[in-house]
Amino acid sequence: MPYLLLALALALGVVAISIMRAARFISNRMRLIEDGREIGPARTIADRMVCAFLLDAGAGAHVLIDAGMDTQAKAILAELGRRGLGPEAIKAIFLTHAHTDHFGGCALFPQADVYALEAEVDLAEGRRKQGGLLGPLAGLQRRTVHITQALAAGEEVVVGDLRIRALPMPGHTLGSAAYVCNGVVFMGDSADARIDGRIQEPPALLSEDSGAARTSLATLADRIRELDSPIEWLAFAHSGVLRAEALFRPPGGAASHAPSKI
Numbered sequence: 294m295p296y297l298l299l300a301l302a303l304a305l306g307v308v309a310i311s312i313m314r315a316a317r318f319i320s321n322r323m324r325l326i327e328d329g330r331e332i333g334p335a336r337t338i339a340d341r342m343v344c345a346f347l348l349d350a351g352a353g354a355h356v357l358i359d360a361g362m363d364t365q366a367k368a369i370l371a372e373l374g375r376r377g378l379g380p381e382a383i384k385a386i387f388l389t390h391a392h393t394d395h396f397g398g399c400a401l402f403p404q405a406d407v408y409a410l411e412a413e414v415d416l417a418e419g420r421r422k423q424g425g426l427l428g429p430l431a432g433l434q435r436r437t438v439h440i441t442q443a444l445a446a447g448e449e450v451v452v453g454d455l456r457i458r459a460l461p462m463p464g465h466t467l468g469s470a471a472y473v474c475n476g477v478v479f480m481g482d483s484a485d486a487r488i489d490g491r492i493q494e495p496p497a498l499l500s501e502d503s504g505a506a507r508t509s510l511a512t513l514a515d516r517i518r519e520l521d522s523p524i525e526w527l528a529f530a531h532s533g534v535l536r537a538e539a540l541f542r543p544p545g546g547a548a549s550h551a552p553s554k555i
């Protein structure tokens with residue numbers, strides 16, 4: 294009987310989160326994710342309501358930014374198959390954060406290094422409970438993922454032809470990261486893309502610290518400028534892509550000054 298109640302609670306939790314996400318997309322007019330879109334070095338791989346990104350690192354080696362929610366990683370394996378490759382082609386997986394819809398496919402790539410910011414490791418490996426309003430609910434369906442490589446703030450990793458830099462984006466989770474690679478900023482759930490071309494802050498209900506999330510987003514443009522490498526695209530896990538200029542407009546507000554270079 295307790296198992297039945299637990300299963301019921303789990304099912305209700307999944308339904309509640311799905312409804313909230315759907316309501317958010319409708320009310321804020323979020324962009325829809327696009328499967329198979331090429332942006333910079335990456336191709337979007339839609340996995341129901343979330344995107345993973347597949348990057349070609351040269352010589353058959355590939356990198357994933359997040360690994361989708363499907364524990365069988367069918368969409369990722371299908372795209373590798375289309376390239377004549379198997380799961381061993383994935384050499385590294387960079388997790389934007391440790392929510393289950395972002396690391397579902399990791400187990401299918403046991404030879405890959407799994408990267409996340411140091412601040413996210415305890416949540417990923419189940420030593421810390423998720424905070425925020427929905428933390429207790431998320432705890433009910435908690436799966437874990439082993440992080441083989443913990444990243445320091447601002448650390449750059451070279452995989453084949455690619456250089457991937459981790460920028461801390463605390464807020465949605467305390468150890469959330471954005472990754473910068475070849476003109477693309479992979480945002481994870483640290484923001485969403487609206488139909489009107491603006492950035493939307495992550496919803497407070499789904500974030501561990503919404504104040505920190507707001508600050509992370511507000512400071513990202515300056516932190517990217519400091520890298521002194523041109524940025525062309527912003528890639529969001531649940532809402533498609535935007536041109537990088539969107540980073541220089543206030544979220545959901547009036548346009549501010551345009552940058553001369555980013």
Ligand SMILES: [Zn+2]
Pocket residue numbers: 390392465482
């Ligand atoms: Zn998330």
